[in-house]
Amino acid sequence: MRQLFELCGRDEDVRFSPYVWRIRMALMHKGLDFEGVPIRFLNKQPLENAQSKTVPVLNDDGTWVKDSFEIALYLEKTYPDAPLFGGPIAEGQARLLNAFIDNTVVRGIFPMIVADIHARLDEKNGSYFREAREKFLGCSLEEAQAGRDAALPKFRASLTPIRNTLGFQKFLSGDAPAWADYCLFGTLMWARIASDFELLDADDPIHAWRESMLDLFDGYARSAKLAY
């Protein structure tokens, strides 16, 4: 039995965590079946088996693993077929790529969709989310999100290294998708599921890449339930 614990909205079928999506795609890449188990911000008890306070947590038939990158490394070691990295140097590099994506893409997207995320939550979880996130942002969720049209050009410019890379190769991992692609794509799925705000210009090579990623595994990610 393989369980992937993940955040859901008021609607249990709306699963929006960027870090969980990285692992969903990694599991599909490895051809591993799993059951997604929905939890909410205020109901993280199932995560205690992994001593974790955040999703994703993987229960791989009794082996509990937390943290998306640790889970990716665990999957690579335990199921070496269909590599996500293919060697220790790629694993080392991937930590820097994760950090770049977290620092640039996650942080860039967050204020632009934060009120939309809140709108997907039930009252109790929404109150928790609002309090924690407004403390972090230093302003209301609505104020943060109201700046998104103005913030968009800078966000798009911050993706320059990704855009340049896709000018040379089809995927961030080379000729075929692997971890670096799932890492970025999972982040974009967060925005896709929670918000109808379009982050990418239609002419952007990253837009075309995202379409390819949505097509993978018979349109697996494309069929994910959207919140709007």
Place this chain on the structure above:
Amino acid sequence: MRQLFELCGRDEDVRFSPYVWRIRMALMHKGLDFEGVPIRFLNKQPLENAQSKTVPVLNDDGTWVKDSFEIALYLEKTYPDAPLFGGPIAEGQARLLNAFIDNTVVRGIFPMIVADIHARLDEKNGSYFREAREKFLGCSLEEAQAGRDAALPKFRASLTPIRNTLGFQKFLSGDAPAWADYCLFGTLMWARIASDFELLDADDPIHAWRESMLDLFDGYARSAKLAY
């Protein structure tokens, strides 16, 4: 015979190109002997064999290769021992890491040392450099460099993904240095050789990493001639 064509200053022993330093380190990593051939901005005729207008160019016993990343891929393919990547996924990822380092670190450092670089050049090459770079910068070299104390905090903040990575592992490539490390380190050697301006705080984990890199190959990079 293996020749690496590289830029030099007025003093022929001052070799400061960031992209050449990436390849110097990659050649040392592979244990490959080479002769560094100094050229100047206005004397790029030797590069024509590789149809290149920029350094580095490698002449590997009659095989001419241009562009630092293309040279790295060529070295990996031709001399697979002591891998710089260790597989196609790492090569794919490395293109994104290069783009991140070029976009963040090269562009961040450039205005902070640009007048210092100019000061290392002879009159004719210096004039060429000044004209081309002032056009790019939209101001004088001296004006650009005068802003460096003010620019430094933002530059250091832009290195956050690198700093975070070094909190988990000794090198950007994992337990041991490889291409991603040489890519960043080569960029920092540019600043080290051309300028006495200190980019990194002494407490910064990147500073400690740079010291390790300077120690590699019996202190190879540490012994490079500085311009000041």
